[in-house]
Each structure stands twice: as structure tokens, then as C-alpha cells.
Amino acid sequence: MERLLDCFVQAFGINRDQIIPLKLAYQSIPEWDSVGHMTLVAEIENTFDVRLDSDDIIGMSDVCKAIEILQKHGIVLNDAVLTKSN
Amino acid sequence: MNKVFAQHAPSSVAIIDADDGREVTYEQLLGSVTQTAENLQRGLGRGVVFHLASNTVASIVAYLACLEAGYPVCLLDPGSAARMNPLLAAFQPDALFLPDAMEIPAGFSCSASVPDGTYRFALSRKGGRRSFLHPDLALLLTTSGSTGSPKLVRLTRDNVLANARSIVSYLGIQPGERSIQSLPMHYSFGLSLINSHLLAGATVVLTRHSFMRPEFWEAFDRTKCTSFAGVPYIYETLHRLQFDPRQHPTLHTMTQAGGGLRRDLIQHFHELSTSAGCRFFVMYGQTEATARISYVPFEQLGKKIGSIGIAIPQGRLSLGPAEESDQQELIYSGPNVMMGYAQSADDLAAGDELCATLRTGDLATIDADGYFFLSGRLKRFAKMFGRRISLEDVERDLEARFSIRVAAIDREGQLLVYTAGQHDMDRLGITRYLAQTLSVPPKYITVDTIAEIPMTASGKKDYKTLSS
Numbered sequence: 001m002e003r004l005l006d007c008f009v010q011a012f013g014i015n016r017d018q019i020i021p022l023k024l025a026y027q028s029i030p031e032w033d034s035v036g037h038m039t040l041v042a043e044i045e046n047t048f049d050v051r052l053d054s055d056d057i058i059g060m061s062d063v064c065k066a067i068e069i070l071q072k073h074g075i076v077l078n079d080a081v082l083t084k085s086n
Numbered sequence: 087m088n089k090v091f092a093q094h095a096p097s098s099v100a101i102i103d104a105d106d107g108r109e110v111t112y113e114q115l116l117g118s119v120t121q122t123a124e125n126l127q128r129g130l131g132r133g134v135v136f137h138l139a140s141n142t143v144a145s146i147v148a149y150l151a152c153l154e155a156g157y158p159v160c161l162l163d164p165g166s167a168a169r170m171n172p173l174l175a176a177f178q179p180d181a182l183f184l185p186d187a188m189e190i191p192a193g194f195s196c197s198a199s200v201p202d203g204t205y206r207f208a209l210s211r212k213g214g215r216r217s218f219l220h221p222d223l224a225l226l227l228t229t230s231g232s233t234g235s236p237k238l239v240r241l242t243r244d245n246v247l248a249n250a251r252s253i254v255s256y257l258g259i260q261p262g263e264r265s266i267q268s269l270p271m272h273y274s275f276g277l278s279l280i281n282s283h284l285l286a287g288a289t290v291v292l293t294r295h296s297f298m299r300p301e302f303w304e305a306f307d308r309t310k311c312t313s314f315a316g317v318p319y320i321y322e323t324l325h326r327l328q329f330d331p332r333q334h335p336t337l338h339t340m341t342q343a344g345g346g347l348r349r350d351l352i353q354h355f356h357e358l359s360t361s362a363g364c365r366f367f368v369m370y371g372q373t374e375a376t377a378r379i380s381y382v383p384f385e386q387l388g389k390k391i392g393s394i395g396i397a398i399p400q401g402r403l404s405l406g407p408a409e410e411s412d413q414q415e416l417i418y419s420g421p422n423v424m425m426g427y428a429q430s431a432d433d434l435a436a437g438d439e440l441c442a443t444l445r446t447g448d449l450a451t452i453d454a455d456g457y458f459f460l461s462g463r464l465k466r467f468a469k470m471f472g473r474r475i476s477l478e479d480v481e482r483d484l485e486a487r488f489s490i491r492v493a494a495i496d497r498e499g500q501l502l503v504y505t506a507g508q509h510d511m512d513r514l515g516i517t518r519y520l521a522q523t524l525s526v527p528p529k530y531i532t533v534d535t536i537a538e539i540p541m542t543a544s545g546k547k548d549y550k551t552l553s554s
Binding site for chain 2: 010011012013027030031033034035036037038039041042043054057058
């Protein structure tokens with residue numbers, strides 16, 4: 001899970017503590033614009049050695065979606081269970 | 087522009103807000119612009135207006151009202167309020183148009199809201215402008231992304247009209263054309279879409295969605311848009327998303343400018359658009375020439391991949407000797423060439439310093455058919471996400487702010503910043519500062535500490551050594 005969050009940190013140049021996984025979404029911060037989005041895609045592809053298709057790229061609009069998409073590609077994040085309580 | 091609008095069919099649609107479905111006819115646009123211009127004149131004697139422009143009806147009306155009422159207007163990115171401060175200090179605008187949600191900067195007081203409540207008008211508390219403004223000055227655009235250099239391009243109403251006319255002519259824009267506003271209005275290419283389509287009596291379609299969202303293309307199809315414009319990274323992303331023009335039956339014209347698109351992608355979009363019955367225009371320009379300088383006629387594109395094409399109608403391209411280079415510099419002459427730059431409020435009084443001739447700072451060659459090809463850059467610029475970033479400005483800014491020696495270079499789309507001196511340098515801090523001020527993801531910026539900046543025999547920073 002930290003590896004995924006690190007992709008966000010790297011792509012947007014934000015601090016880890018700025019990431020609230022349930023709140024961070026496309027256009028929720030100025031850094032996550034269309035340029036930032038493609039940077040994030042490249043970061044995730046490199047980190048997890050996957051190739052995202054166009055539906056994945058368009059659909060990856062928040063952290064939960066990113067986890068789902070990685071799961072679809074057979075990558076299970078060990079502590080990826082996000083509940084409404086955190 | 088009002089005179090022009092009055093010639094269009096009053097009931098034809100000038101602007102569509104695709105998100106709320108609102109349509110503004112030329113008659114309504116003319117009324118709104120006249121009304122806003124009158125309100126402006128009531129509140130402000132004379133002076134410069136800073137307009138934090140967005141792709142909304144209210145923002146376009148405010149811009150046109152400034153042109154109409156003769157107030158020089160500077161279009162700025164509303165997403166970067168902090169970056170506005172050095173510009174406010176340098177140019178001391180007399181009034182601001184800003185989105186309702188934005189805080190009014192110190193020294194200004196709110197005067198009125200526009201009818202739809204999305205924008206506010208604020209006046210400087212200093213009152214009456216003392217410094218002289220050149221009577222021809224109509225539009226100010228930013229040219230560098232760096233905070234360290236508050237530098238604006240000074241344009242006249244004639245510049246704007248002439249460039250829009252040329253664009254209308256070579257793209258053949260007809261009243262039935264519908265152009266989706268895919269680029270920001272404060273960016274010269276984005277503004278040229280608005281200017282040229284309104285000049286032609288065509289329709290500008292607005293959406294807040296990004297080109298990479300399905301909502302954008304739903305809006306495109308729903309409002310039956312005919313043209314799409316993009317900078318290289320937009321076409322790179324569309325390619326990645328397997329964009330297919332055949333899925334958008336009303337799409338008829340695609341244009342690309344804002345830097346060189348990879349040749350394989352020009353080829354790709356050329357083939358794709360041809361098979362879809364679309365026209366794909368590769369173009370070149372600079373804010374210093376209002377926007378557009380040259381274009382490749384779409385039917386020639388297959389034979390001229392990698393070329394910036396030929397001069398736009400009314401313009402002329404030539405090659406001249408370049409300083410400190412054995413190559414030739416691209417020189418453009420035309421009625422859309424700026425009056426000059428402004429770096430302070432006093433510069434706003436200056437007249438035309440260029441006499442319609444612009445040294446582009448780009449090195450170029452010409453082929454037997456008269457098509458131009460860029461071969462390098464004389465001035466040191468990085469081209470990132472469609473914008474030109476002056477490497478010298480980046481260096482000057484960092485050197486002043488962090489008290490260090492800096493050499494900035496551009497390598498394959500990456501901004502490389504070498505710093506010399508202290509080894510405990512906050513490289514991350516510099517990266518983030520640059521990412522924020524330049525609006526570039528930090529992934530595209532590398533800051534490296536070296537013992538010292540290599541120098542040439544003549545005492546200049548040795549960029550060749552750094553680049554190798």
C-alpha cells in the first residue's frame with residue numbers, strides 16, 4: 001500500500017501526510033490535473049511493472065480505483081483494505 | 087470586437103456552456119459586452135485590468151469588455167494566485183476581474199459582481215493611475231512560467247484582430263464551426279481559439295472537464311463540436327488513450343501547436359485523421375506574435391512531417407544570420423507581432439519597438455518547397471506542456487531566492503537544474519518550488535548538486551559540458 005501511496009507522492013510532489021486515501025481524487029488538489037494524472041499513470045506503471053489500458057487510465061479517478069485497477073492486474077496490496085473508518 | 091460581432095447573424099450562437107447547456111447568441115454577447123464595458127467605465131477612469139481568466143461565459147465577456155472599453159487587460163491563470171503577487175507588484179494594475187471564490191488581494195476592494203455571480207470586479211485602493219499607458223496597448227500575456235521574471239508581452243487590438251483573421255483564413259473557419267475550448271484562455275493558443283472563432287461568427291463551446299475525461303467527449307458530441315485543439319502532451323495522452331476521431335462523427339478539424347509533437351505521433355494522427363475524413367493541422371507560434379506564426383496545410387502534411395510549415399496569411403517567414411551560431415535564425419514579420427515586452431509598470435507606456443518583425447530565437451532551415459523546419463534554439467528555453475520556460479529566468483530566480491549558483495538545461499523534456507555550493511542544499515525544496523511556480527509535475531524536474539558550475543573560456547556558463 002505504501003508503494004502505491006508513494007506513487008502519488010512522487011507524481012504530485014506532495015508530502016505523504018497530505019494524502020488522505022479516502023479523500024484524494026482527480027482534481028481534488030491542484031497537482032492532480034491532467035498533466036499530473038499521466039505522470040501518476042507512468043509512476044504506477046513503473047513501480048508495479050504493469051501496462052494500464054485506456055479504460056484503466058480514465059477510470060483511475062481516486063485512490064480506491066487505483067487499488068481496484070491494480071488488483072485487476074493481479075497486484076494485491078497487502079494492507080489495501082480501506083474502510084470508511086480510516 | 088463589438089463592431090465585428092454586430093455583423094454576425096444576431097440569433098446565431100456565439101458561446102455554448104456545455105456543462106449547463108446555456109447558449110449565448112451574438113446578440114446577447116454584444117449586449118453583455120456593452121453592459122460590462124459601461125460598468126467598467128463607470129467604476130474606473132483608466133488603467134490596467136488583471137483578469138484571472140477561465141473558460142466561462144463571464145470570463146470571455148469580461149475580456150471582450152476590456153478590449154471594447156479600451157482598458158489594457160492582462161490574462162492570468164486563476165489556478166496560481168501566489169504567482170500573481172510579483173506581477174501585481176511589478177505592474178500595479180488598477181482593477182481585477184477574479185473568480186468569485188478567490189480572495190481579493192490586499193490593496194484592492196470589491197466593487198461589483200458580474201450578473202451571473204461567478205466573477206467579481208475589484209478596484210485598487212490607490213485610486214487614479216498616474217503613469218502613462220500607451221494608447222495602442224490592449225492585451226498583456228505572460229510569456230514565462232517563472233515567478234522571478236514578471237515579463238509580459240504587449241499586444242494591440244490590431245495584433246489580436248490580424249492574427250485572428252489569418253487563422254480564420256487558413257483554417258477556413260465558417261460560422262457553422264464549433265470549437266471546443268480545450269486549452270486555457272490565459273494561454274495564447276487557447277485565447278486564439280476564442281478570438282478566431284468569434285471573429286468568424288462561429289461557436290465556442292466551453293466545458294470544465296479535461297480532454298482526458300469521458301465527460302469532455304460526451305460534451306463534444308452532444309454539442310456537435312467540429313474542432314479540437316491540443317498541445318503535444320494532449321496528443322501524446324490521446325494516443326495513449328487510443329483516441330479515435332471516427333468515434334466523434336462531427337469532428338472535422340484537429341489542430342496542434344505549442345511545441346514540436348513527436349514525428350511518429352504526427353504521422354499517427356495524420357493517418358488517423360485522414361482515414362476519419364478529418365483535417366489535421368500542425369502549427370507553430372509564439373505569444374510574441376499574439377499566437378500563430380505558421381502552419382502546414384493539412385493536405386501537405388504527409389510530405390512535410392516535422393515541418394512548422396509556411397507563414398500564415400499576412401505574415402512572412404525568412405532566415406537571417408544568428409548570433410553565436412553558424413545556423414540561421416527564423417524571422418517572422420506580420421501584423422500580429424507584439425509591440426515589445428513589459429517588465430514594469432513604466433514599460434506599459436512604451437510604443438512599438440519591433441516594427442512588425444520578430445526574431446523568434448529558433449534556428450531553422452528551409453526546403454525546396456519553401457517549408458520551414460526548426461533545427462535548434464538560440465535562446466535558451468525549455469518547452470514543457472506547451473509552454474516556453476526561459477532557462478535564464480529559472481536560473482535568475484533560483485539564484486536570487488536561494489543564494490546559490492545555478493545552471494538550468496533542458497534534456498528530452500526534463501528540466502535539469504545544477505546547483506553549486508553547499509552540499510546540504512535542499513534539493514527537494516528547490517524541486518517543489520520550481521514545480522509549483524512553473525506548474526510542472528516534479529517528476530519532470532531534476533535538481534543535482536555539483537562542485538561548481540563549469541565555465542567557458544569567455545566566462546559564460548558552459549552548457550555544452552553540462553549537457554554532455
